[in-house]
Amino acid sequence: MSDLFEITYINPGVTSFTRSAGGMLQMETSGDLFAEITIRRTYPMSRPYEYLSVWTKDDKEIGIIRNIKELDDESREALVAELKLRYVIPAVTQIISIKAEPGLWTFQVKTDRGDLQLLMRNIHEHIQSIGVNRLIITDMEGKRCEIKDTESLDAASRKQLSKVI
Template identity: 30%
Template sequence: MSINFELIRNPFGKLVLTTAEGVVHEGVAAVRAFPVQAPEDGIALVNHDGKEVAWIDRIEDLPAAVGALVREELSGREFMPEISRIVAVTSFATPCTWTVNTDRGDTEFVLRGEEDIRRLTADTLLISDIHGIHFLVRDVRELDKHSKKILDRFL
């Protein structure tokens, strides 16, 4: 598949997009339309004003070098650790502190209330801590028995 833009990283580390018409947009950012359900599909490249200047249907359809730039930009922009195990909670009443294992390392966070646990699908949860950091539970069924037991008390 051919794309109708060129994407490079300048010496200052910023993405530079040049359209087929020759219009240059410096400092573009990649933004996922569906960060949890379809993280590789529907990527907008937006300028510094937040205006969309290019659309990517699927990252895998891009040339390898361009796809790598887009993935690199997305990983530097987003921070959503994925919880693999709930080790402990300080209380079953909120607010409480959760100790968890994630794909980004072990951490603790404060859950303000049960309303900060949102069900995205039947098996996917998004948990927000007191500082607004989002933690993802991609598949509740994949959690160990101990983690599920703790989670059940809050759902």
């Protein structure tokens, strides 16, 4: 027997997102107010502003927003701000070094949020290619950073990266 799942899409014409007096994101739709909601990306890398999942504070899904562009300006701004808070991924601006030691790789990088050290056992399990020249690097502890465009890195950084890619 197969389980059937019904997806509830949120109607952007009768929905608004705002911040409460306490700063919590809230949603009003068809006269119903949902206080303290969270937004989760269903496709965080390929469609960061499409198919956004809206959840209650009790961890129950309310529904899916097909595309943030369908919402009014105030709602769109509230969601973009919330997503930036929830999905912080430092952008690599420079690779200082990539070193291999027995059983461990160490990346020293500069990001738009400061210096970062990443430790990995099997480097190829921790580097994910997202499109052309874009990489997500996740270390053993779950720390992540992004190289938005490998070609935009300085020559020394590209040389360091060429050791492993």
